[in-house]
Every structure is written in structure tokens, then in C-alpha cells.
Amino acid sequence: MKIALPSRQNNIDDHFGHCEYFTVFTINDDNKEITSQETIASPAGCGCKSNIAQILSKMGVKVMIAGNMGEGAVNVLNNAGIEVLRGCSGDVKNVALKWLDGTLVDSGDSCHEHEHGCHN
Template identity: 80%
Template sequence: MKIALPTRQNLIDSHFGHCEYFTVFTADDSNKKITAQETVASPAGCGCKSNIAHVLSDMGVTVMIAGNMGDGAVNVLNSAGIEVLRGCSGDVKEAALNWLSGTLVDSGDSCHAHDHECHH
């Protein structure tokens, strides 16, 4: 299983379409541990109009843990087979581990609400 997070300085970037890069964690679903980490360059321009959803999907990513994201980007990622959790912030590895442990849920917030933590 692979989890992607829009990243800026090892933190979840609050703006999916303008992140520095994406952190992709490979996780072992059976023991809820991260087994590998890699980065993917962020495309130039708006995230939802780029091919990033297909790049990540082709890598095997099935989950995107993000801060704020518009509905257009959510739809593009969902169409590529990637589940999206919005409203998250903080350290990318910690957020991925929280998702693996089942303590993270989607806030349902589109890109108009800022400065809030993931809902546990």
C-alpha cells in the first residue's frame, strides 16, 4: 500500500496544488508499519490540472493525506483510484502512521477552511 502527502519541509503542505514535493510512503498493511519512503516532484502549475494523479496512481498510491484541497483535485484523484483525506496538518510520517492506525478521518473540508488539525 502506498500513501502520498503533499509536502513542504517534511510537513503536510496546506495547499495541495502548490506543494514543494509529494512524500510517498510504502506501508505494510498487515503490521501497520512504513517500509519505504520516496519523494515525487510536484508538477508546475495547479495540481488538479496536472498529471500528478496519474503519476501517483501508476506508482501504486491509493491514499492521499492532504491539508486543503478543492473539489476538482479531489475528483481527479478519486478518478485515478486515490482516496483523499483532507484537513490534515503536521509531520508527514506521523500523519501516515496515524492513518495506518485508523485514527485519521477526512474532515470533508474543501479549500476554504485553513489552520486546523486532522480530526482524530
């Protein structure tokens, strides 16, 4: 299984659609350990209007752990089969380990102010 985190300088980026890249961790389901890490370039433009959800889904990503994102992006990711957890911050590996421990919960908060018109 794979999880993705919108990243900037190895930290969770506060805004999904503006991240520098996505950190993708491959998780061993048997022992809940990270087995590999890779980065995927962030597409130009707004996250919810890009093809990043399809790219990540085809790679096997099942969970997006993010700082904040609009409802449009949440819907696009959910429609691609990717569960979303918002309200996270800090070092991407530490956040991934917290998710593996079961200590992360979706904040339910969505970005309401967005200059790119991604909210539909």
C-alpha cells in the same frame, strides 16, 4: 500499498496544488508499518490540472492525505483510484502513522477560494 502526502519541509502542505513535493510511503499491509519513503517532485501548475494523479496512481498510491484541496483535485484523484483525506497537518511521518492507527478522518472541507480556476 502506498500513501502520498503533499509536503513542504517534511510537513503536510496546506494547499495540495502548491506543495514542494509529495512524500510517498510504502506500507506493509500485513503489519501496518511503513517500509519505505520516497519523494516525488510536484509538477508545475495547479495540482488538479497536472498529471500528478496519474503519476501517483501508476506508482500504486491508493490514499492521499492532505491539508486542503479543491473539489476539482479531489475528483481527479478519486477518478485515478486514490482516496482523499483532507484536514491534516503536521510532520508527514507522524500523520502517516496516525493514518495507520486509524485515527485520521477526512474533514470534508474543500478549498473554495482558488485563484487558478481548478474548480469545475
